[in-house]
Amino acid sequence: xxxxxxxxxxxxxxxxxxxxxxxxxxxxxxxxxxxxxxxxxxxxxxxxxxxxxxxxxxxxxxxxxxxxxxxxxxxxxxxxxxxxxxxxxxxxxxxxxxxxxxxxxxxxxxxxxxxxxxxxxxxxxxxxxxxxxxxxxxxxxxxxxxxxxxxxxxxxxxxxxxxxxxxxxxxxxxxxxxxxxxxxxxxxxxxxxxxxxxxxxxxxxxxxxxxxxxxxxxxxxxxxxxxxxxxxxxxxxxxxxxxxxxxxxxxxxxxxxxxxxxxxxxxxxxxxxxxxxxxxxxxxxxxxxxxxxxxxxxxxxxxxxxxxxxxxxxxxxxxxxxxxxxxxxxxxxxxxxxxxxxxxxxxxxxxxxxxxxxxxxxxxxxxxxxxxxxxxxxxxxxxxxxxxxxxxxxxxxxxxxxxxxxxxxxxxxxxxxxxxxx
Amino acid sequence: xxxxxxxxxxxxxxxxxxxxxxxxxxxxxxxxxxxxxxxxxxxxxxxxxxxxxxxxxxxxxxxxxxxxxxxxxxxxxxxxxxxxxxxxxxxxxxxxxxxxxxxxxxxxxxxxxxxxxxxxxxxxxxxxxxxxxxxxxxxxxxxxxxxxxxxxxxxxxxxxxxxxxxxxxxxxxxxxxxxxxxxxxxxxxxxxxxxxxxxxxxxxxxxxxxxxxxxxxxxxxxxxxxxxxxxxxxxxxxxxxxxxxxxxxxxxxxxxxxxxxxxxxxxxxxxxxxxxxxxxxxxxxxxxxxxxxxxxxxxxxxxxxxxxxxxxxxxxxxxxxxxxxxxxxxxxxxxxxxxxxxxxxxxxxxxxxxxxxxxxxxxxxxxxxxxxxxxxxxxxxxxxxxxxxxxxxxxxxxxxxxxxxxxxxxxxxxxxxxxxxx
Numbered sequence: 001x002x003x004x005x006x007x008x009x010x011x012x013x014x015x016x017x018x019x020x021x022x023x024x025x026x027x028x029x030x031x032x033x034x035x036x037x038x039x040x041x042x043x044x045x046x047x048x049x050x051x052x053x054x055x056x057x058x059x060x061x062x063x064x065x066x067x068x069x070x071x072x073x074x075x076x077x078x079x080x081x082x083x084x085x086x087x088x089x090x091x092x093x094x095x096x097x098x099x100x101x102x103x104x105x106x107x108x109x110x111x112x113x114x115x116x117x118x119x120x121x122x123x124x125x126x127x128x129x130x131x132x133x134x135x136x137x138x139x140x141x142x143x144x145x146x147x148x149x150x151x152x153x154x155x156x157x158x159x160x161x162x163x164x165x166x167x168x169x170x171x172x173x174x175x176x177x178x179x180x181x182x183x184x185x186x187x188x189x190x191x192x193x194x195x196x197x198x199x200x201x202x203x204x205x206x207x208x209x210x211x212x213x214x215x216x217x218x219x220x221x222x223x224x225x226x227x228x229x230x231x232x233x234x235x236x237x238x239x240x241x242x243x244x245x246x247x248x249x250x251x252x253x254x255x256x257x258x259x260x261x262x263x264x265x266x267x268x269x270x271x272x273x274x275x276x277x278x279x280x281x282x283x284x285x286x287x288x289x290x291x292x293x294x295x296x297x298x299x300x301x302x303x304x305x306x307x308x309x310x311x312x313x314x315x316x317x318x319x320x321x322x323x324x325x326x327x328x329x330x331x332x333x334x335x336x337x338x339x340x341x342x343x344x345x346x347x348x349x350x351x352x353x354x355x356x357x358x359x360x361x362x363x364x365x366x367x368x369x370x371x372x373x374x375x376x377x378x379x380x381x382x383x384x385x386x387x388x389x390x391x392x393x394x395x396x397x398x399x400x401x402x403x404x405x406x407x408x409x410x411x412x413x414x415x416x417x418x419x420x421x422x
Numbered sequence: 423x424x425x426x427x428x429x430x431x432x433x434x435x436x437x438x439x440x441x442x443x444x445x446x447x448x449x450x451x452x453x454x455x456x457x458x459x460x461x462x463x464x465x466x467x468x469x470x471x472x473x474x475x476x477x478x479x480x481x482x483x484x485x486x487x488x489x490x491x492x493x494x495x496x497x498x499x500x501x502x503x504x505x506x507x508x509x510x511x512x513x514x515x516x517x518x519x520x521x522x523x524x525x526x527x528x529x530x531x532x533x534x535x536x537x538x539x540x541x542x543x544x545x546x547x548x549x550x551x552x553x554x555x556x557x558x559x560x561x562x563x564x565x566x567x568x569x570x571x572x573x574x575x576x577x578x579x580x581x582x583x584x585x586x587x588x589x590x591x592x593x594x595x596x597x598x599x600x601x602x603x604x605x606x607x608x609x610x611x612x613x614x615x616x617x618x619x620x621x622x623x624x625x626x627x628x629x630x631x632x633x634x635x636x637x638x639x640x641x642x643x644x645x646x647x648x649x650x651x652x653x654x655x656x657x658x659x660x661x662x663x664x665x666x667x668x669x670x671x672x673x674x675x676x677x678x679x680x681x682x683x684x685x686x687x688x689x690x691x692x693x694x695x696x697x698x699x700x701x702x703x704x705x706x707x708x709x710x711x712x713x714x715x716x717x718x719x720x721x722x723x724x725x726x727x728x729x730x731x732x733x734x735x736x737x738x739x740x741x742x743x744x745x746x747x748x749x750x751x752x753x754x755x756x757x758x759x760x761x762x763x764x765x766x767x768x769x770x771x772x773x774x775x776x777x778x779x780x781x782x783x784x785x786x787x788x789x790x791x792x793x794x795x796x797x798x799x800x801x802x803x804x805x806x807x808x809x810x811x812x813x814x815x816x817x818x819x820x821x822x823x824x825x826x827x828x829x830x831x832x833x834x835x836x837x838x839x840x841x842x843x844x
Contacts, residue, residue: 017462019453019606020642020651022446031441040439042474043467052464052485059481063474184440195538198498218470218500220437222579229437284734290720291713294734298712301788301821308737309744312706312716315730318774322731352740366723396558397581399723 002148005178006041007033008064010056012072012081013156014047025070025154025161032169034184036177037233038066048072053084057151061088065149066173071156073139075119081153082142086126089146099123099131099140106138132168136160143172150176180233183240187228187251188261190412194221197228200254208247213239215247223401224408228259257421260412267411268296274418275306275356280384282414283352284310285323285344287335288362288378292407309352313344323347336361336373338390341381349383356417357383360410362393364402378406382413389417424570427600428463429455430486432478434494434503435578436469447492447576447583453606454591457659458599460488470494475506479573483510487571488595493578495561497541503575504564508548511568521545521553521562528560554590558582565594572598602655605662609650609673610683612834616643619650622676630669635661637669645819646827679843682834689833690718696840697728697778702806704836705774706732707745707766709757710784710800714829731774735766745769758783758795760812763803771805778839779805782832784815786824800828804835811839 009030011023023045030040041064046053053072060067072081086093100123107115122139125131132141132152137160142153152168154161189197198219208215213234220227230247234240252259260270275282284294284307294310297303311322316335319325325343333339341359349357362378369375376395381388391413395405416422431452433445445467452462463486468475475494482489494503508515522545529537544561547553554563554574559582564575574590576583611619620641630637635656642649652669656662674681682692697704706716706729716732719725733744738757741747747765755761763781771779784800791797798817803810813835817827838844 015640017452017465019449019456020640022444022449024444027441027444030439034441041469042478043439045465047463055485056464063477186442193534195497195540198540199538218436219498220443223581229440286713289717290725291708291716291732291734294713295711295717295825298734298736298786299822299825303712304736308735309740310713310734310736311744312713312720312732313730314720314726314732318731322733322773351744364720400721401581403717403721 001176002065003178004038004066004150004173004176005180006064007038007066007068008060009040009043010053010060010067010069011043011045012048012053012069014049014078016045017047023070025156025158028158028162029068029070029154029165032165033066033068033173034182036169036174037180037182038173038177039182048078048080050080050084050087053080054087057085057088061146061149061151066152067149068152068154070154070161073122073141073153073155075116075121075138079121082121082124082126085144085151085153089126089144089151091126091128093124093126095120095123096125096131099125102140103138132164134160135163180235181237181240182231182233183237183244184229184231185244185248185262186264187230187248187255187259188267189226189228189255189258190260190267190408191258192226192255194219194226197226197255201228201251204247204250204254211243213243215243217247223395223397224405257416257419260415267408267415269300271411271415271418272297272300272303272306274415278418280356280418281306281308281352281354282356282358283308283348283354285348285357285359286310286312287314287319287344287360288364289360289403289407289410290314290364292403293358293360293410296407296411308354309348311348319344323351334373336363336377336379338379338381338392341379342383342388342390345381345383355384356414358410358414360406362402362406364399364406366399376402378402378409380406380410380413382410382417384417387417389413423598424487425600426460426488426572426595426598428486429460429488429490430482431462431465432475432482432489432491433465433467434470434475434491436471436500438467439469445492447578447580450580450584451490451492451576451587454587455488455490455595456604456606458591458596459603460595460599461604470500470502472502472506472509475502476509479507479510483568483571483573488574489571490574490576492576492583495544495563495575495577497538497543497560501543504543504546504548507566507573507575511548511566511573513548513550515546515548517542517545518547518553519545521547524562525560554586556582557585602657603659603662604653604655605659605666606651606653607666607670607684608686609652609670609677609681610689611648611650611677611680612682612689612830613680614648614677616641616648619648619677623650623673626669626672626676629672633665635665637665639669645817645823646830679838679841682837689830689837691722693833693837693840694719694722694725694728696837698724700840702778702840703728703730703774703776704778704780705730705770705776707770707779707781708732708734709736709741709766709782710786711782711825711829711832712736712786714825715780715782715832718829718833730776731770733770741766745773756795758785758799758801760801760803760814763801764805764810764812767803767805777806778836780832780836782828784824784828786821786828788821798824800824800831802828802832802835804832804839806839809839811835
């Protein structure tokens with residue numbers, strides 16, 4: 001029998017075609033399939049419509065050798081997945097007496113009395129289908145072989161679906177999988193544009209592709225965040241992981257300190273770890289970021305080891321009263337200026353008795369821009385001992401995006417200061 | 423020309439076929455299309471593979487009269503959406519000189535120098551395509567007519583996609599839409615469990631369904647947030663909006679002050695508006711929320727009108743030094759206690775010279791729980807004049823979830839204090 005290597009996932013439910021619900025089952029299913037070396041090549045969301053869903057099954061069976069559906073196995077008229085797959089495979093749908101009996105017993109055992117007639121729908125199966133036990137709900141899953149292809153029907157509720165997927169991955173799917181596991185690593189980058197990262201890495205892409213096992217690379221960029229996603233498919237999990245380890249080292253060597261994480265850690269975690277390692281404490285003074293820098297730093301468990309105090313001095317008077325920034329300095333340079341952020345960082349560092357001080361001041365918008373200092377102008381400063389680092393930025397985007405990019409810049413400036421890197 | 427009524431959405435990107443990324447653009451696109459009476463009949467996620475994507479376009483053009491793609495318009499080799507649609511529609515792909523020139527100017531205007539050759543890919547368009555302006559990025563969208571069908575290619579980054587969708591819905595799409603509009607309203611609720619909201623509203627559900635036009639209701643709940651989603655499909659936008667307006671009033675009357683927003687405003691915006699209206703200023707002192715309360719309050723444009731100063735006093739010594747909380751009080755009751763949050767709120771109110779003081783202290787976890795005060799224990803206090811409000815919570819969930827729920831509780835306590843409601 002040909003091993004399974006390409007999967008398609010169908011999420012079933014008209015609610016998934018509205019603005020308020022999204023399919024998340026497919027993430028779990030994907031993760032589990034990838035562990036067996038099965039790729040997900042496409043996903044479809046289909047409404048509760050038998051013909052449409054049947055068409056979706058047919059299309060997917062042309063592209064994939066494993067089709068997994070999630071949802072539409074309930075007892076109501078809306079639940080059409082069983083009928084749709086029977087139609088797509090041109091098989092008859094008949095009641096499975098064993099499933100019907102199990103349903104009846106389930107009702108009795110839970111004190112729900114006689115099973116409503118409608119629930120018998122859940123015992124209908126296409127010819128040749130094998131039921132998959134549902135320990136947490138009434139709808140059994142179904143395993144259907146169609147030539148060399150396999151269709152798996154799973155229930156929609158995540159708490160019913162997940163144990164069923166686990167059982168499949170440990171059982172029948174493992175036996176049928178191609179077994180060339182796909183492994184992944186992510187390298188996170190700051191301080192460069194996407195195109196600059198791409199240019200730096202272009203020679204590596206070619207080298208990685210040509211190796212055995214090959215390594216594929218994709219760049220995912222959003223404002224303030226660039227991620228290099230590397231993946232490799234190898235005969236063994238170990239082989240893939242080793243290939244990725246080499247590729248990650250090469251990427252990090254090419255990107256230098258602009259690559260801040262290759263192990264899933266977020267920027268605030270990386271900085272937190274550096275502070276713990278160096279036994280330093282940080283204090284934060286924010287204006288335009290309004291607390292986002294300290295909120296991110298304190299998202300890290302155990303951050304109380306290196307953070308005692310932060311202030312958000314939104315008003316100029318607060319910068320003077322709380323941080324001791326001379327009002328003359330603010331008058332001369334403006335609150336959004338290099339001298340003022342340096343004074344803020346110095347002020348908070350002294351107030352907190354911390355070794356590291358970091359400060360941000362800027363114009364988050366939508367109002368507040370002035371000639372020469374448009375919305376998005378941000379100054380950051382970070383201090384350690386006698387060393388002072390400052391940067392000026394012009395960020396694009398709306399208020400929340402400017403806040404995020406400014407927080408990213410401030411946290412990254414601390415990182416570079418601690419590393420002694422440019 | 424036949425009006426457009428059935429849409430399909432393609433989310434493009436191999437990263438959307440991994441366990442770590444999910445398409446969310448389609449939610450916004452769906453919401454906007456629904457407003458024009460255009461239903462979304464299916465959604466597909468396709469990888470960065472020209473042939474696969476081209477096949478997806480062809481399949482969808484058989485099922486829908488409007489196909490909207492999101493993503494794959496960037497400058498790299500991975501960005502294949504332009505090529506895939508050209509292949510699906512069997513059209514030639516040529517460089518549009520106007521787009522190329524606009525790209526060059528964009529690079530020059532941002533001080534990025536000469537445009538890299540690779541970005542010229544973004545100027546390639548299928549024959550007959552019309553560019554859609556991208557005010558926030560380099561990749562223009564494309565509008566392509568194919569007989570009576572329309573294909574719209576949108577960029578992937580939400581901040582670029584959203585304004586483009588808005589412009590389409592106000593312009594060319596509105597002219598082409600079939601129009602039995604589906605309208606939606608959301609009522610946001612705090613301070614109750616999902617089941618309590620459901621019980622309160624059950625009699626209304628029946629009344630709403632029996633009216634013409636009918637109103638459907640769904641409750642979406644997540645920790646710290648309950649939303650009542652109402653929708654109505656009416657012959658006219660006005661008819662649907664009027665039916666919803668009545669239903670919203672009835673829901674709000676039933677829920678009282680627990681319903682904090684029926685117009686899309688977030689909790690922090692509602693509180694900001696109350697502060698502006700009452701000409702009051704607020705000052706914030708945080709411990710376990712680590713700056714999240716003030717960060718959310720300053721997400722609101724114009725928040726400098728009512729917020730001057732906030733502090734994050736993570737360490738007990740900082741609570742004493744900066745906020746004047748007596749260290750004896752902390753020793754007697756612990757930092758996570760009613761007396762200490764009241765003292766924090768009083769301290770920050772005085773320091774900032776604000777009328778309203780709000781404070782939070784709690785145990786965000788994963789460590790720090792003690793007998794009688796497990797992880798998730800949170801105290802909040804809010805003061806105005808001589809009035810003092812306090813609440814104690816035991817939140818479930820991980821560190822970030824506890825932080826979010828605690829911030830929600832603190833901001834909501836200020837809202838109730840300002841409204842004089844229980």
